Amino acid sequence: xxxxxKMREELGPYVDGEGSPETRAAMDAHVxxxxxxxxxxxxxxxxxxxxxxxxxxxxxxxxxxxIESHLSxxxxxxxxxxxxxxxxxLTAAACLVLxxxxxxxVLQGFTTRAEAGPVDFSALLDGLSIDAEKAFxxxxxxxxxxxxxxxxxxKHASQLNFAVPEQLAGGFALQEAFALQIGDxxxxxxxxxxxxxxxxxxxxxxxxxxxxxxxxxxPCVVGDHRGHRVQVGEWRLVHVxxxxxxxxxxxxLDEAIELPAILHAVAPEFRPASDHxxx
Amino acid sequence: MHHQGTxxxxxxxxxxxxxxxGDRQAQRDLYGQTSERVFRLLTRMTHSAEAAxxxxxxxxxxxxxxxxxxxxxxxxxxxxYRIAVNEALQWLRRKLPVPLDPGAAAARPDSRANGQDPxxxxxxxxxxxxxxxxxxxxxxxxxxxxxxxxxxxxxTGIAMGTVASRLNRARERLRExxxxxTPEREETxxxxxRIGHGRVGDVGIARPVEGRVP
Numbered sequence: 001x002x003x004x005x006k007m008r009e010e011l012g013p014y015v016d017g018e019g020s021p022e023t024r025a026a027m028d029a030h031v032x033x034x035x036x037x038x039x040x041x042x043x044x045x046x047x048x049x050x051x052x053x054x055x056x057x058x059x060x061x062x063x064x065x066x067i068e069s070h071l072s073x074x075x076x077x078x079x080x081x082x083x084x085x086x087x088x089x090l091t092a093a094a095c096l097v098l099x100x101x102x103x104x105x106v107l108q109g110f111t112t113r114a115e116a117g118p119v120d121f122s123a124l125l126d127g128l129s130i131d132a133e134k135a136f137x138x139x140x141x142x143x144x145x146x147x148x149x150x151x152x153x154x155k156h157a158s159q160l161n162f163a164v165p166e167q168l169a170g171g172f173a174l175q176e177a178f179a180l181q182i183g184d185x186x187x188x189x190x191x192x193x194x195x196x197x198x199x200x201x202x203x204x205x206x207x208x209x210x211x212x213x214x215x216x217x218x219p220c221v222v223g224d225h226r227g228h229r230v231q232v233g234e235w236r237l238v239h240v241x242x243x244x245x246x247x248x249x250x251x252x253l254d255e256a257i258e259l260p261a262i263l264h265a266v267a268p269e270f271r272p273a274s275d276h277x278x279x
Numbered sequence: 280m281h282h283q284g285t286x287x288x289x290x291x292x293x294x295x296x297x298x299x300x301g302d303r304q305a306q307r308d309l310y311g312q313t314s315e316r317v318f319r320l321l322t323r324m325t326h327s328a329e330a331a332x333x334x335x336x337x338x339x340x341x342x343x344x345x346x347x348x349x350x351x352x353x354x355x356x357x358x359x360y361r362i363a364v365n366e367a368l369q370w371l372r373r374k375l376p377v378p379l380d381p382g383a384a385a386a387r388p389d390s391r392a393n394g395q396d397p398x399x400x401x402x403x404x405x406x407x408x409x410x411x412x413x414x415x416x417x418x419x420x421x422x423x424x425x426x427x428x429x430x431x432x433x434x435t436g437i438a439m440g441t442v443a444s445r446l447n448r449a450r451e452r453l454r455e456x457x458x459x460x461t462p463e464r465e466e467t468x469x470x471x472x473r474i475g476h477g478r479v480g481d482v483g484i485a486r487p488v489e490g491r492v493p
Contacts, residue, residue: 012447018443130348196438
């Protein structure tokens with residue numbers, strides 16, 4: 001390998017103005033004395049110019065009107081104003097609810113356990129197109145996620161059947177594990193990373209129906225696992241459920257190539273018997 | 280207005296704050312300041328003016344719906360590019376393969392094209408349309424929109440350390456395609472300066488490729 005071969009990978013960043021001053025000075029010196037690299041630098045510059053010389057576009061004049069017509073007629077400010085006007089009524093209603101609720105709670109002597117509500121995935125799904133990892137963390141926080149070790153997460157949700165391995169197929173390494181509290185049921189979550197790509201796993205009781213907001217879910221089969229999938233952009237939230245546990249994997253991974261091994265790793269005992277589609 | 284980097288000007292902060300309060304005029308102002316860039320990127324990503332219009336609409340609706348979550352760590356353009364790129368990539372996955380609509384981008388006169396031969400311009404558009412969507416996006420963000428590597432990493436979610444190699448790959452692939460699309464332009468002396476073995480055609484200077492119809 002001659003010096004130009006070594007330099008070749010650096011010529012693109014050099015032409016793009018990237019690199020430290022020291023690196024650029026070294027590149028300057030090399031390019032100055034190397035006809036081949038000077039020619040390549042010229043070619044790279046011209047290639048960039050050709051891409052940049054794209055067609056001039058004219059934003060459609062009616063586009064803003066289209067957007068404005070779809071914007072909510074009740075802006076946050078208007079909604080806020082409406083809520084302010086309704087505040088006395090809302091306050092009275094809240095007091096009434098609390099009073100009646102308290103009465104029945106006392107009457108029943110707190111003998112009935114509160115049922116855990118559905119798992120609300122809408123906040124997670126709504127945020128995926130903006131910042132998926134942030135949306136995942138907000139979901140974890142919403143369900144009172146505590147950062148714990150993988151062993152502690154498994155212990156916390158010992159009634160569930162799941163695994164939090166240190167490594168997942170494809171080079172994903174465990175970064176964080178969480179103990180969750182979903183209603184009155186313990187759950188768990190974990191975040192894995194490969195470079196900047198992340199995979200999130202969530203485990204919760206299988207009996208809970210789930211709320212996806214406006215998002216639609218679809219049946220899917222990943223490897224041997226039958227479950228369902230909700231897709232937002234390039235992100236997929238794939239669920240497979242056994243008798244006790246719903247295993248949810250959030251990723252951008254291909255369902256046919258990378259996901260099956262990961263799902264198998266986090267749901268190691270799960271084998272589809274007949275219909276394991278989510279309740 | 281910055282279109283890369285992380286600092287927001289005071290007027291941008293004020294505009295974002297008003298948008299967060301649901302101020303319709305502020306939303307319109309933000310749209311006015313950014314829509315040309317967003318629409319241009321979407322047009323060249325999708326090669327469809329109609330799709331670009333729909334995706335631009337979706338981009339702004341999502342942006343305004345989520346603007347309370349905009350933490351102002353990146354520039355507003357970077358943030359909008361990110362939403363737009365996600366929308367376009369999603370659309371491209373559904374629509375692949377992408378037919379080239381010459382009316383969308385390539386055939387219109389371009390003041391920035393510096394008198395470039397329209398056929399050469401069309402070659403570039405055809406080659407760009409054939410590229411992998413991520414490669415196309417990387418090239419457009421770098422050369423059309425002028426983003427630095429850090430901003431490209433923010434927009435695409437690709438690790439900062441791999442932006443350079445991804446761009447190298449995208450440039451190389453584009454050169455291969457340009458060589459395929461322009462067999463009528465014979466090799467020139469410049470070609471002999473290509474570095475290394477197995478390199479593909481020079482920019483705008485193509486190797487004849489048998490069996491390919493431009």
